[in-house]
Amino acid sequence: MLPVLIVLTAIELGSGIVLDTFESTLLRYPTLLVLVPVTIGMAGNLGSILAARFSTALHLGLLSFSTEDDRLVGNAVATIALAVTVFPLVGAGAWLLQFLLGGTRLALSTVVAVALLSGVVLAALAVAVTTITTYAAYRFELDPDDVVIPVVTNVCDVLGVLVLFGAVRVLV
Amino acid sequence: MTVREVAEEAYRESLPVLALSAAGGLFAGVVLGGMDAELEQVAGLLVLVPALLATRGNVYGSLGARLGSALHQGLVDPTFSTDDERVNAAVAAALANGVMVSGIAAVLAVALLGVLGRPSASLSTLVAIALLAGLISGVLLTIAVVSVVFVGYRRGLNPDTLAGPVVTTTGDVVGIATLLVATRIVLALGGG
Numbered sequence A: 001m002l003p004v005l006i007v008l009t010a011i012e013l014g015s016g017i018v019l020d021t022f023e024s025t026l027l028r029y030p031t032l033l034v035l036v037p038v039t040i041g042m043a044g045n046l047g048s049i050l051a052a053r054f055s056t057a058l059h060l061g062l063l064s065f066s067t068e069d070d071r072l073v074g075n076a077v078a079t080i081a082l083a084v085t086v087f088p089l090v091g092a093g094a095w096l097l098q099f100l101l102g103g104t105r106l107a108l109s110t111v112v113a114v115a116l117l118s119g120v121v122l123a124a125l126a127v128a129v130t131t132i133t134t135y136a137a138y139r140f141e142l143d144p145d146d147v148v149i150p151v152v153t154n155v156c157d158v159l160g161v162l163v164l165f166g167a168v169r170v171l172v
Numbered sequence B: 001m002t003v004r005e006v007a008e009e010a011y012r013e014s015l016p017v018l019a020l021s022a023a024g025g026l027f028a029g030v031v032l033g034g035m036d037a038e039l040e041q042v043a044g045l046l047v048l049v050p051a052l053l054a055t056r057g058n059v060y061g062s063l064g065a066r067l068g069s070a071l072h073q074g075l076v077d078p079t080f081s082t083d084d085e086r087v088n089a090a091v092a093a094a095l096a097n098g099v100m101v102s103g104i105a106a107v108l109a110v111a112l113l114g115v116l117g118r119p120s121a122s123l124s125t126l127v128a129i130a131l132l133a134g135l136i137s138g139v140l141l142t143i144a145v146v147s148v149v150f151v152g153y154r155r156g157l158n159p160d161t162l163a164g165p166v167v168t169t170t171g172d173v174v175g176i177a178t179l180l181v182a183t184r185i186v187l188a189l190g191g192g
Helices: A002-021 A024-030 A030-059 A070-102 A108-139 A144-169 B004-035 B036-041 B046-070 B085-115 B123-154 B158-186
Strands: none
Touching: A002 A024, A002 A144, A002 B046, A002 B085, A024 A030, A024 A070, A024 A108, A024 B036, A030 A070, A030 A108, A030 A144, A030 B004, A030 B046, A030 B158, A070 A108, A070 B004, A070 B085, A144 B046, B036 B158, B046 B085, B046 B158, B085 B123, B085 B158, B123 B158
């Protein structure tokens, strides 16, 4: 298990380096720092829930890789809808907690906008990464239960930091 | 099923878990937001955050999965004792992996920052923080995972569905809180 852990750690350090490059912005606006763990976590969760649903559907022979497939499209739509529901609440929660604890220099609307933009982009990326990984596992005859979730969670972790970085650059 | 039915079912089933983990993640974020002084003082500490959080999830998530499988196979009794060799071995392996990977993460982080010409605290400071945080969070998460899996199993719940959410919600909070504690201890002992 150790070699796998070391590879995953090296990948995660990549997102750590990205965080480090915008450390001064994060330290100036601690509300954005509050968003870091939850954005990383939610990206991984959206991906892993979708991956688990795709894997089960694939095992049951209910999934085909086509834009005509109701199950594929329905789950993708649900992932985007979940992001649109949860991320604005996460942004508002982060703003409120930071406001109560030490004051905040960013407007509520800015933090909610950063969270929502990050969430929608991450949900779209999570759908893409999960669909491609599940399809690859299917083509190479690997068990999607073993392969897809670790790949998707760790890739989504890294994407979480990159997308948050992008949203902060655009909106703050 | 139509697209709409599939989407509605997936949405309804996933929302509670996502909301729970969002709440956990926000608490972890509040601790991170309160760490700004330490993050400023120890250059490179922020680089470790995603790697350490992922390690907690990967190592103790797998401990939960192992214990769950062993319970299902009847190889382990869901009672708390110090003389169950199978449980001891699983816990020892998880702790060793968790602490070792944390230390390796710190060494790699210092090397990466050096190559990129970015500021970094000394190797010994970051490694000491990572090992200490790995050890404290390892002990706390082991207690959490073993308790929830055993107590859940005795009450007739499936440990496979319990371990994941428990590790994802407590792992981030415990991971960041112990990183803060470890940083304060190392700084108090003269690191920096």
